[in-house]
Structures are given as C-alpha cells and as structure tokens.
Amino acid sequence: MRTKITIVGAGFVGSTLAQRLAERDYADVVMYDIVPNMPQGKALDMLQAGPVLGYDSLIVGTNDYADTANSDLVVITSGFPRKPGMSRDDLLRKNQEIVTQVVQEIIKYSPNCMLIVVTNPLDAMAQLAYHVSGFPRNRVVGMAGVLDTARFRTFIAQELNVSVRDVQAYVLGGHGDTMVPLARMCTVAGVPISQLLPAERIEQIIQRTRDGGAEIVNLLGTGSAYFAPSAAVLQMIDSIVLDKKMIMPCSAYLQGEYGIQNLFVGVPVKLGANGVEQIIELELTEDERALLQKSAAAVQELVKVMGI
Template identity: 65%
Template sequence: MRKKVTIVGAGNVGATAAHWIAAKELADVVLLDVAEGTPQGKGLDLLEAMPIEKRDCNIIGTNDYADTANSDIVVITAGIPRKPGMSRDDLLNTNYKIMSDVVTKVTANSPNCIIIVVSNPLDAMAQAAFHQAKFPRERVIGMAGVLDSARFRTFIAQELNVSVENVTAFVLGGHGDTMVPLPRYSTVAGIPITELIAPERLAELVQRTRDGGAEIVKYLKTGSAFYAPSAAATEMVEAILKDKKKILPCAAYLQGEYGISGLFVGVPCKLGAKGLEQIIEIKLSAEEQAALQRSADSVKELCTVIGVV
C-alpha cells in the first residue's frame, strides 16, 4: 500500500511539491485548494505525466477534505502573500485564520498524520499549527532551514566552483531577516568554508542567503520562490516516508534546547518515520547564541500577536 501525502494549497509551491513528490514516486498525492477547478486541473495534468515519467503514483485534486483522509503527511502551503498597504500584522492575522481552519480540518480527517508547515510567516505559522493540532511536537515541523541552507550551499558552490554535492551548510533560527547562517559548521568536502573563503566575502554570501527570498521576489515582481521551497519540503517528506534518519535544519518546537522554550525555531533535526526524532544540539559561540536568541525573540513577537505563545 502506497503512502499518502496531502498538500494543502495548489499554488506554485503546493503544485510544484506535488510534482517533485510524484516524480520521486514517494507517495500518492492529494492536492487540495479552496479554489474550485485549480487543484483538479493541476492534479489531472500531473497524473497524465506519470506514464511518460514511468511513475506509479495516483494524484487527485480536490476541494473536499474528506479526500485527504488517512494521510501519512500533510504539507501546508496555504496562505495569502503580503499585498500593498497590508501590514505584517494584517498578513499574520489573515494567515493565522487560514492555518487554524486548515489544521482543524486536516487533523479531523488524518489524526495520525505528520504536518509540515511551509506557509509564511513560517515559524509563527508552525506555532499556530502546533497550537491548533494539539499533536506531540514530533508531528508538527516547519520547513525553513532546508531552503535557507540550500541557498547558502548554492552560493558557496558558485563561489568556489565546486559541486553542490560537496557542500554542506547549516542555517539556524527563524525564517527571515534574523536567520543565523553558521559558516563554522559549513563545509566543502569536509573542509570548513572559513578556510576557503575570505571573511569579507563570506559575510556577503551570508547576507545574500538572508535576502534569498527577497532577491527572487525582486526579479519576479508579482510572485515569490517556489521551485526551491517545494523541493525543500519534498526532501523532508522523503526523509520521513523512507525513515532515513536524515539530519536537516527544520523549525521545531523547542523545550529548553539551545536555552529556548515554547517556540518554533530552526535547529538541526533528525527526521524519520516518527517525524522529528531528535534535535541535535551543537555548541554555539556566544555571538552565534546571541544571534539565535534574537531570532527566537522576533518569532515570539509574531506569536504574541496571534496569541499562540
């Protein structure tokens, strides 16, 4: 019996995640959206690509949560982008209402699922989903660090003209301006990048990583990144479905780790069949710890606005 993954939100991120998951033959996919016709059309189009790709995955598009019943994993990409004249709090409150509604319906139909949150503002939305689902923390995880680390790895590989396969990178903290890329723990074939890239240039790559989403929005003008975010969510889905015990930077609910409690913050996580199976605590310098705490404080600020702290 094949595994079942539901993706809530059939926009660019959701539909592309469905594409990656089906292309890797990881699971049957249910693509759900409130817009009538959109998930059905995209789902059918993707299903019709399966004979060409030689992949036995069933993909359906729907507006009905009943079709999502007994999902193993639910990836939530639903939410609205920030519009001109809208404050951050407006966006936060609107997406909080959407997240609460989605999680209520998802958990009613799939009480044993693992939830991966992709919606923004990421850390606060993961906190909202956790608050609403009342699941153990192992079963609600936020996708942020995988994407941010992939961006950092891309820039390091380009800078050094090496294979991306040789590059490992860690980015901790909240998904946004306060994220904490860790050059000390980032390597090329095991060699710390601090040995290979001059400090001033490294600082520029770190800043470009922080601005990674904004750089793409600037180019697209009317949209935001979706290939890399959906690939990042798919890597998390694969690690869980295949019980890979893969260590990935994800937003997890901390209970004293790194000196932080009661908040979703990006940290190294071991993902396997149970979802979040372990939080890896690495030693941080005083400066790195302070940066992580600042990141946690900004997450707390958002969570306070929507009352989920």
C-alpha cells in the same frame, strides 16, 4: 498500502511539490485548494505525465477536505502570497486565520497525520499549527532551514566554482531576517570556508542568504520562490516516508534545547518515520547563541501578537 500525502494549497509551491512527489512514485497525492476545479485540472495533467515518466502515483485534486481523509502526511502551503516590499511579518494576521482553519479541517479527517508547515511567517505558523492541532511535538515541523541552507550552499558553490554537493552548511533560527547561517561550521569538501574566502566576502554571502526569498520576490514581480521550497519539502518527506533519519535544519518545537522554551525555531533535527525523532544540539559560540536567541525573540513576538 501506499503512503497518502495531502498538500493543502495547489499554487506554485504545492503543485510543484505534487509533481516532485508523483515522480518519486512512493506515495499517492491529494491536492486541496479552495479555487474550484483548479486542483482537479492540475492533478489530471500530472496523471497524464505518468505514462511518459513511468510513475503510477495516484494524484487527486479536490475542493473537499473529506478527500484528504486518512492522510499520513499533510503539507500546508496555503496562505496569502508575499508581495514585493512585504515582510514575512506582514503576512502574520492574514495567514493566521487561514492556517487555523486548515489545521482544524485536516485533523478532523486525519487525526494521526504529521504536519509540515510551509506557510509564512514560517515559525509562527508552525507554532500555530502545533497549538491548534494539539499534536505531540514530533508530529509538527516547519520547512525553513533546508531551504535557507540550500540558498547558502548555492551561493558558496557559485563563489568557489565547486559542486554544491561538496558544500556542507547549516542555517539556524527563524525563517526571515534574523536567520543564523553558521559560517564557522560551513565546509567545502571538509575545508572550512574561512580558509577559502575572506571574512568580508563570507559576510556578504550570509546577507544574501538572509535576503534570499526577497531577492526572488523582487525579480519575479509577482509571486515568490517555489522550485527550491518544494525541493526542500521533498527532502524532508523523503526522510520521513523512507525513514532515512537525515539530519537537517527544520523549525521544531523547543523545550529547553538551546536555552529556548516552548517555541518553534530552526535547529538541526533528525527526521524519520516518527517525525522529529531528535533535536541535535550543536556547540555554539557566545555570538552564535546570542544571534539564535535574538532570532527566537523575533518569533516569540509574532506568537505573542497571535495570542497563542
């Protein structure tokens, strides 16, 4: 049987992800949204692209959670959209109610699924989904570090005029202003960027990475990024569904790793058929560890506000 993947929220991120998944042709896709007829229309449009692009994926749009039953993987993208001048933290109260309801409905119909959380503020919403679902920690993961790392790699590749494939990097911590790009571990074809760029320029690129989402929000005027976020989720799904066991930075529930207890924070993890199969502990410098702790504290503050 084909893998069944549900995407909750058929907006820009959700529908772009659905199209990317359809073109992978290894899963059937359900798009759920509260807007009547909208997910059905998008699904029909995608189905009709199948004969041209050569995929046989079944794509269903729905306003009924019953159609999501027995999903193997559920991606939560629904939530209040981020607007210019709005921080991710401003979204907390608005999206807490939405994500709580979504998770309650999803686990009713798919009690054995894995959850990938995309809704912002990302780490807090992943913590909320974990809390509401009661799932083991390997079955709940947040998409953040893959996207933040992609932005970091993009800016470095542009700066050095090299292929993005040759740039390797990690961005840890919460998805927001306190994220921790590990410049010390960033390499271009194996060469540390400290040998290729002055420290001042590296710091400017790090800051642009931290502001990556806001930069796009301000340019668009309405809405936020969706091409890169959907691509980042797709890479995570590839690794899970195809059991690739790729190591990538994701928001995972830590129980002592990196000195952080009972909190979702972005760290390198191994993603495979069982979800988060291993949390990779990097050797951090004192400064890097301090920045990660600061980032974790910012996430903890949001969790405290939510009362979970």
